[in-house]
Amino acid sequence: MHLPEPFVRRVLDELGEAEGRALCAALDGESPVSVRLNPAKCDGGTLPALSVARAVPWCAEGRYLETRPSFTLDTDFHAGMYYVQEASSQFVGHLLGGVSLEGARVLDLCAAPGGKTTLYASLVGEGGLVVANEIDRRRASVLADNVRKWGTGNIAVTTSEPRAVCDFEAWFDVVAVDAPCSGEGMFRKDDTAREEWSEANVRLCAARQDAILREAWRALKPGGTIIYSTCTFNRDEDEGSLERMLAWAGEEVVEAPEIAVDETWGIACGAVGPWRTFRFYPHRTCGEGFFAAVACKSFDAGGRSRAPKARRDVVAPVDRKSAAELSRWVRNPAEMRFVEIVGTCYAWPEVQAEALRALSAAVPVICSGVALGRLFKGRLKPDPALALYAGLERGAVAVAELFDEEALGYLRRQEVAAGGLAEGINLVCARGRALGFAKRIGGRVNNLYPNSLRIIKQ
Numbered sequence: 001m002h003l004p005e006p007f008v009r010r011v012l013d014e015l016g017e018a019e020g021r022a023l024c025a026a027l028d029g030e031s032p033v034s035v036r037l038n039p040a041k042c043d044g045g046t047l048p049a050l051s052v053a054r055a056v057p058w059c060a061e062g063r064y065l066e067t068r069p070s071f072t073l074d075t076d077f078h079a080g081m082y083y084v085q086e087a088s089s090q091f092v093g094h095l096l097g098g099v100s101l102e103g104a105r106v107l108d109l110c111a112a113p114g115g116k117t118t119l120y121a122s123l124v125g126e127g128g129l130v131v132a133n134e135i136d137r138r139r140a141s142v143l144a145d146n147v148r149k150w151g152t153g154n155i156a157v158t159t160s161e162p163r164a165v166c167d168f169e170a171w172f173d174v175v176a177v178d179a180p181c182s183g184e185g186m187f188r189k190d191d192t193a194r195e196e197w198s199e200a201n202v203r204l205c206a207a208r209q210d211a212i213l214r215e216a217w218r219a220l221k222p223g224g225t226i227i228y229s230t231c232t233f234n235r236d237e238d239e240g241s242l243e244r245m246l247a248w249a250g251e252e253v254v255e256a257p258e259i260a261v262d263e264t265w266g267i268a269c270g271a272v273g274p275w276r277t278f279r280f281y282p283h284r285t286c287g288e289g290f291f292a293a294v295a296c297k298s299f300d301a302g303g304r305s306r307a308p309k310a311r312r313d314v315v316a317p318v319d320r321k322s323a324a325e326l327s328r329w330v331r332n333p334a335e336m337r338f339v340e341i342v343g344t345c346y347a348w349p350e351v352q353a354e355a356l357r358a359l360s361a362a363v364p365v366i367c368s369g370v371a372l373g374r375l376f377k378g379r380l381k382p383d384p385a386l387a388l389y390a391g392l393e394r395g396a397v398a399v400a401e402l403f404d405e406e407a408l409g410y411l412r413r414q415e416v417a418a419g420g421l422a423e424g425i426n427l428v429c430a431r432g433r434a435l436g437f438a439k440r441i442g443g444r445v446n447n448l449y450p451n452s453l454r455i456i457k458q
Helices: 005-015 017-027 088-094 115-124 137-150 191-196 199-219 239-252 320-327 350-362 404-411
Strands: 033-037 052-055 062-065 105-108 129-133 155-158 172-178 220-230 268-272 275-280 290-297 315-317 336-341 344-349 365-368 370-376 379-382 398-401 424-430 433-441 444-447
Touching: 005 017, 033 115, 088 115, 088 172, 088 220, 088 275, 088 290, 105 115, 115 129, 115 137, 115 155, 115 172, 129 350, 137 155, 137 365, 155 350, 172 199, 199 220, 199 239, 239 268, 239 275, 315 350, 320 336, 320 344, 320 370, 320 379, 336 350, 344 350, 350 365, 404 424, 404 433
Parallel strands: 105 129, 105 172, 129 155, 172 220, 398 424
Antiparallel strands: 033 062, 052 062, 155 365, 220 290, 268 275, 275 290, 315 336, 336 344, 344 370, 370 379, 424 433, 433 444
């Protein structure tokens, strides 16, 4: 499908004939393929399905691939060893290079499908917390699946209007707004983005972005960092959104620490008042079209940190005997708080447990910490998410190692041969990477891989 004609006219007018034509030509070319490795799970071992070409220069864990493999048929993909993330969007982590993040609270306000969420989770460490909000319940479900697969245990997925989650005022050290946009930067990858583009939609997106930025600002602590990003080129949704925000936020917005950018990366750096801006054009950088900006909230901005009034209390503590059983399943139980929500037991990072409790009482939370499973007669029936948790204590359960074809059969929820499994619950692994659980009962094996995640592709 051809590029929209009004879009072509605009980029030729804004960039000039030569630059505009070069951009349009790049948008009709091939997209690079990139992934981001999971530092909680990759310990220097090889990833056989990935033919790595070189590193993504602005992200320590980013890798460009020589060819696009069948990710669906790679067991390492299902084990959460890496995330398939477009290289340009990995730059948001670089924007936080000068920010102290250990133990920080990050709000990812428009989070699905989870590429940036999982990146932030790696940056804040085990003592930090990422609140990943997605208003669309279907997209939030995909986000939650990706969060569980990443396995860091320091993310809560919420499904609220931005206004509701931002009622946690002056509560977050970092607020990231990856704003819903007209998607011009995705024209190379996605024909649907071309089909749905219109000048009217650009205006609609800009208005929506303005409203989201107002809410995001409320949630940010004085002294905190705000990141704004889109996957579009037009000024109205990019620099224009920042200019309109400055009109009402004024001197509360101050510069972030300087961001080092190598000129060989091809990123167009600029500024909108105190905002530092970064534009990725596919004819200049190895990545899709992307816009990112960063600024800080003045320490003089004022505002008291507060959580909204609790609407319900869904969290119950577990008793000492139950806590002892749950403790067997995690490597650092002293650093976790064990709770029960509607019959399912969870492990929360102790340092963020009160924050998670406040969230759970005020907004819908569909995923938080690590879902451990349900207790029956004092024994844990593990949740599939526990298998993917990087802090799982493998000594708590028998381990069944499957070869690749057997493992793919397991991921398709096919029958698993009983011979290689111990009686009872087994952690199913491929290449030593955990995939899920199975239960052997005599000569029969119950495949406990979630039906919603099963591989359908043959």
